[in-house]
Amino acid sequence: MKKTLTLEKNTIKKGAWSKEEDDKLRAYIQRYGHWNWRLLPKFAGLSRSGKSCRLRWMNYLRPNIKHGNFTKEDDEIIVRLHKQIGNKWTAIAAHMPGRSDNDVKNRWNSHLKKRVQDDQTHVLENINHDETTKPDEAPSCSSGTDSSSDDHIPSDVTPQNYDYELSGDFWTDPFLLDIYTSSVENTTPWGLVHNFGSQSSWDDMTMSEDLSWSAPGSYFEYNNY
DNA sequence: AATCGTTGCAACCGCAGTGTG
DNA sequence: GCACACTGCGGTTGCAACGAT
Numbered sequence: 561m562k563k564t565l566t567l568e569k570n571t572i573k574k575g576a577w578s579k580e581e582d583d584k585l586r587a588y589i590q591r592y593g594h595w596n597w598r599l600l601p602k603f604a605g606l607s608r609s610g611k612s613c614r615l616r617w618m619n620y621l622r623p624n625i626k627h628g629n630f631t632k633e634d635d636e637i638i639v640r641l642h643k644q645i646g647n648k649w650t651a652i653a654a655h656m657p658g659r660s661d662n663d664v665k666n667r668w669n670s671h672l673k674k675r676v677q678d679d680q681t682h683v684l685e686n687i688n689h690d691e692t693t694k695p696d697e698a699p700s701c702s703s704g705t706d707s708s709s710d711d712h713i714p715s716d717v718t719p720q721n722y723d724y725e726l727s728g729d730f731w732t733d734p735f736l737l738d739i740y741t742s743s744v745e746n747t748t749p750w751g752l753v754h755n756f757g758s759q760s761s762w763d764d765m766t767m768s769e770d771l772s773w774s775a776p777g778s779y780f781e782y783n784n785y
Numbered sequence: 786a787a788t789c790g791t792t793g794c795a796a797c798c799g800c801a802g803t804g805t806g
Numbered sequence: 807g808c809a810c811a812c813t814g815c816g817g818t819t820g821c822a823a824c825g826a827t
Contacts, residue, residue, distance in 0.1 A: 575795095575796075575820095577796090597812075598812065611798090611813085612797080619795075791823105795819105796819085796820085798819090800815090802813085
């Protein structure tokens with residue numbers, strides 16, 4: 561049983577990332593890939609947890625990531641997939657290149673959830689209203705109290721036609737994979753072991769002060785420290 | 786101008802699944 | 807088969823920015 565190195569003691573930094581930290585993480589991953597999230601922050605010279613590094617990379621730093629500016633089409637995809645599969649944010653994000661699961665989740669929680677609830681409320685109101693009025697006298701769904709028309713789901717997008725674009729079976733529909741993953745996987749831990757085994761590669765590294773490397777070693781030496 | 790409430794986003798936390806010795 | 811480590815996911819929180827009063 562391998563021993564666990566207590567890398568993450570009380571020196572772990574939390575909170576917002578600085579530009580310097582972003583640069584370090586981006587530079588490291590672009591060069592070496594993310595072969596081990598737990599060890600990565602130490603190799604990259606960051607006083608962060610592996611989890612924090614992973615999150616920062618996945619949600620903010622990785623190439624081609626998009627922030628904000630959700631289009632109506634984006635919103636429709638989220639609403640439709642959420643209707644089909646629920647809170648599977650990673651699966652939903654996989655259908656939206658450049659979007660992170662966190663981004664999708666935030667979009668849902670801050671915008672779409674309320675919007676859908678409002679729509680459902682209007683539908684229920686209309687159903688009740690239809691029982692006492694003729695169909696052509698029923699008020700429009702888009703006539704919500706504070707719903708700005710620009711920002712609202714188009715009236716022609718209904719729960720019924722959300723389902724038409726894909727096959728309907730989410731799990732058989734192809735996922736859109738990010739390009740970066742394939743390139744990153746070209747860097748294996750084995751390759752890194754070799755890289756770190758050479759003094760020149762070690763010299764390239766910027767190590768944090770609390771990590772006392774006395775001599776170049778392999779990943780395995782480090783792991784059994 | 787000051788205060789308060791709301792919104793949007795970044796980041797953390799806890800848990801489950803999977804891999805490994 | 808078990809114990810532990812690691813990763814990824816989803817829920818939640820904290821906070822800055824913004825708008826309304």
